[in-house]
Amino acid sequence: MYCSVMSAAVSDVDAVPVSVEADISEGLPVFCMVGFVTSQVREAQDRVRTALRNAGAAMPSGRITINLAPGDIRKDGTRFDLPIAAAILECRGSLPAGFLKGSMIIGELRLDGRVGRINGVLPSVIAARDRGCHTCFLPAENVQEGRVVDNIRIVGIRSLQELISLGQGEDLPEEEMADAPPEPESYDVDFADIRGQEAVKRAALIAAAGFHNLLLSGPPGSGKSMTARRIPTILPPLTKEESLEISKIYSIAGLLPSEHPLMTRRPFRSPHHTITPAALCGGGFYPKPGEVTLAHRGVLFLDELPEMNPAALEMLRQPLEDRQITISRVGGTSVYPASFLLAAAMNPCPCGYLGDSTRCSCSVKEIRAYQARISQAILDRIDLVCVVPAVDYRQLSGGEEGGVSSAEMRRQVLASVQIQKERYQGSSIVFNSELSVSGIEKFCPLTDEARRMLEAAFRHLGLSARSYHRVIKVSRTIADLEGREIINEADISEALCCRSGDLPEADVPGRSRRHG
Ligand SMILES: Nc1ncnc2c1ncn2[C@@H]1O[C@H](COP(=O)(O)OP(=O)(O)OP(=O)(O)O)[C@@H](O)[C@H]1O
Numbered sequence: 001m002y003c004s005v006m007s008a009a010v011s012d013v014d015a016v017p018v019s020v021e022a023d024i025s026e027g028l029p030v031f032c033m034v035g036f037v038t039s040q041v042r043e044a045q046d047r048v049r050t051a052l053r054n055a056g057a058a059m060p061s062g063r064i065t066i067n068l069a070p071g072d073i074r075k076d077g078t079r080f081d082l083p084i085a086a087a088i089l090e091c092r093g094s095l096p097a098g099f100l101k102g103s104m105i106i107g108e109l110r111l112d113g114r115v116g117r118i119n120g121v122l123p124s125v126i127a128a129r130d131r132g133c134h135t136c137f138l139p140a141e142n143v144q145e146g147r148v149v150d151n152i153r154i155v156g157i158r159s160l161q162e163l164i165s166l167g168q169g170e171d172l173p174e175e176e177m178a179d180a181p182p183e184p185e186s187y188d189v190d191f192a193d194i195r196g197q198e199a200v201k202r203a204a205l206i207a208a209a210g211f212h213n214l215l216l217s218g219p220p221g222s223g224k225s226m227t228a229r230r231i232p233t234i235l236p237p238l239t240k241e242e243s244l245e246i247s248k249i250y251s252i253a254g255l256l257p258s259e260h261p262l263m264t265r266r267p268f269r270s271p272h273h274t275i276t277p278a279a280l281c282g283g284g285f286y287p288k289p290g291e292v293t294l295a296h297r298g299v300l301f302l303d304e305l306p307e308m309n310p311a312a313l314e315m316l317r318q319p320l321e322d323r324q325i326t327i328s329r330v331g332g333t334s335v336y337p338a339s340f341l342l343a344a345a346m347n348p349c350p351c352g353y354l355g356d357s358t359r360c361s362c363s364v365k366e367i368r369a370y371q372a373r374i375s376q377a378i379l380d381r382i383d384l385v386c387v388v389p390a391v392d393y394r395q396l397s398g399g400e401e402g403g404v405s406s407a408e409m410r411r412q413v414l415a416s417v418q419i420q421k422e423r424y425q426g427s428s429i430v431f432n433s434e435l436s437v438s439g440i441e442k443f444c445p446l447t448d449e450a451r452r453m454l455e456a457a458f459r460h461l462g463l464s465a466r467s468y469h470r471v472i473k474v475s476r477t478i479a480d481l482e483g484r485e486i487i488n489e490a491d492i493s494e495a496l497c498c499r500s501g502d503l504p505e506a507d508v509p510g511r512s513r514r515h516g
């Protein structure tokens with residue numbers, strides 16, 4: 001007796017349809033599973049056997065062969081328990097033949113026959129819809145997540161008994177499912193909380209408007225972390241496709257909040273500086289998404305940058321350049337999206353007070369060693385470097401207004417994002433930071449004075465080719481914020497002020513400046 005039902009396996013950040021085939025033949029009672037299954041999937045046989053018995057549908061006698069096709073895709077996790085049980089039930093006649101035709105079914109089984117929640121439901125339901133399925137049977141706990149996808153019927157299953165009853169034509173008690181409440185729009189932090197530091201806020205504004213990477217360097221307590229944490233408050237909203245894209249990643253990582261199954265806010269990830277390379281970039285025997293992927297389309301905030309494990313830091317080179325990360329492991333190679341805004345913070349020296357001779361006692365050697373922990377290759381990939389001064393007492397004590405608020409900054413960001421949207425219509429570019437070399441030539445016209453200034457800077461500051469392009473991209477964003485189509489001298493000069501070459505250094509006579 002043979003029967004096949006459709007399920008899905010997770011592959012990178014998508015799901016691929018998988019046929020779960022069951023064959024019951026006469027012979028010794030053996031349960032055999034084939035089709036590139038991991039040991040975790042193999043454990044299904046014990047769960048299925050016990051769950052079927054406890055659901056009142058004893059395991060058929062004879063040889064049971066389960067095949068998960070196609071055989072060249074690795075199947076992992078517990079999501080195949082329910083389809084395997086369903087295929088066996090259909091084989092032995094407990095479910096009518098063809099009951100699951102045109103449907104997808106996924107879910108984990110508990111020993112008493114209950115169906116448990118799984119990760120990666122969202123990409124699976126999308127795969128089912130794209131395959132033309134009319135229904136998707138999911139664990140009841142995953143129903144909210146499945147309902148995010150349009151044009152497919154979602155049926156929540158609490159137990160194997162319920163599935164059998166459904167097959168016998170009984171209706172499930174329709175559970176009233178309130179629509180998920182939208183994520184709150186407002187943030188409990190605001191740029192208005194930051195006193196003074198107008199230059200730093202300006203750098204954050206430029207970074208958010210063009211999705212440029214930003215490094216803040218300054219003494220302790222000057223507001224670096226405060227600034228970085230407020231960047232999400234001024235970022236443009238996600239499009240529906242971007243929301244789905246991020247939600248798929250969080251669904252696979254098991255981090256999708258059940259009350260908000262669709263991520264509508266840009267992610268903000270701030271891993272601790274002791275993070276391992278695998279946790280930052282993804283990894284494990286079977287690759288899993290890391291922080292760079294969880295920050296996709298949002299902000300990755302790396303505080304205390306020089307304290308990070310150098311191996312982890314250097315691994316950022318590829319995602320910062322390619323906006324995706326490739327992980328190769330024994331268990332396979334995965335490519336995950338990783339297009340994020342890097343916001344980093346650091347102290348300029350071990351004590352943090354470089355430039356304040358009354359407080360800083362770090363030696364030149366210590367300062368150099370500290371700053372050298374961030375390689376030039378990483379600095380080269382950071383578009384904006386902002387030196388954050390210590391806060392002035394008068395500003396802090398409330399003598400002055402808080403200054404520009406997140407609402408006002410967001411308004412400026414949205415206006416410049418609109419300009420970028422119109423400019424890059426029909427191409428895959430969304431933000432200025434994504435411009436390629438040919439894109440720079442096409443979309444970044446310069447006035448003659450601006451061109452002369454850039455040429456002089458290239459010669460005298462010894463810019464690298466990458467920095468040269470980054471200066472133009474940042475000046476494109478500055479010009480967009482001002483509503484100018486042609487980049488002028490002022491835009492170039494502001495962009496030049498925000499380069500890595502401007503990091504404070506130990507004052508040593510005859511010492512050459514770092515270029516970048
Ligand atoms: N510009 C500012 N306006 C108002 N409060 C500020 C400002 N700068 C710092 N503070 C206060 O100082 C606290 C510490 O700021 P923050 O954590 O951002 O400093 P930091 O620059 O990240 O320091 P560290 O180098 O030690 O990490 C804030 O929680 C806030 O109370």
Ligand SMILES: [Mg+2]
Nearest residue numbers: 224225303345
């Ligand atoms: Mg800090």
